[in-house]
Amino acid sequence: MHFELLRQASLVLLKGMGGIFAFMAVFWLLVHALRRIPPEKEK
């Protein structure tokens, strides 16, 4: 039972860190795409 709990927690660790880096990679691509929009001229 305890081993099963540890296995589940380890999976949360791996999937969690993998997931968060995947999210950030997507956001990174998005930011790069949005950076192509030129800044508006100041009035």
Next chain:
Amino acid sequence: MNLFTSVLQLITWKHLLMMAIGGLLIYLAVHKEYEPAILLPLGFGTIIVNLPLSSAIDQMLGGQEVEGVLSVFFRVGILTDILPILIFVAIGAMIDFSPLFRKPMLLFFGAAAQLGIFLTVLAATLFGFTLKEAASIGIIGAADGPTSIYVASRFARHLLGPISIAAYSYMALVPIIQPPVIKLLTTQTERRISMGTSPARVSRTALTLFPIIITILTGLIAPTAVALVGFLMFGNLIRECGVLNRLSQAAQNELANIVTLLLGITIATTMTADKFLRSSTLLILAMGLLAFIFDTAGGVLFAKFLNLFLKNKVNPMIGAAGISAFPMSARVIHKMGLEADPNNFLLMHAVSANVAGQIGSVVAGGLILALVH
């Protein structure tokens, strides 16, 4: 006089200890200025709920259950997620994402510095907590009070009190917790690394599109994170759209203030002696600290790893700013940079990593909700 006597007879050492803890929280808020907006209401609420027969919380009187106003607030505000979600709108309205547009690579530090969350989940299971309890304890490492409350209210309501105290106290203690860990993991030469400046202006259109697209992408990748990320981004959209300045100001000030006040005093409902005075409380406080230490180490070590490949090296201390505690963490890193070299101005870069940490912590909260069943 009879009622007064009977109330006095009901007071136990546990009530007195809890009231002393409430007093300590008020002291930390007022004297040390540790997150006073949340710790003061929490401290005062702790005193209110530990007075015997307190009408502020539900009581059994004469065989009948009488509702208390704080218990009603708890059911309506916390168990339904309304208060944590409203605070995300306020936080979203306070965040300026433009520093991230100047150095997008720093987004990844907002991921690396969440390591403490997941390592602490693992550590908490070793100490006998269930996976849901462990997840709620681990999320203290998000260094983000509302996310901690949001996750704990779903997974481990009985632990909400100690988790909130740990989350907010350690956020206030970032200037004490982070420097020794950073110094342990970096050399003086590394701390002197200068990262130059990146002053490019950012398009208003880009900043307006950013929260909308992020919400849609999050919804497509992890629907469980939509409530967290979506309301944060809604607040940010109000800020960036440029036509709702009054609402943006209201979200940043009135909404943030009212919800923070209610959040603090409502969470105090879980600070009753029977729920708080357990051995698990000390363990939770210890593991919360561990989560912050792992976060800091995760960010710094990731930066050092990146430096193996980068031509223009990153100051590894910037990695530690990838936690959500804004702007304390960025200020700490900036100060440490100046200590290493008086001409090393790291503030802009640290702020970028810190903003990334704010996104990272919310995403981590969403992932925890998705991964733990």
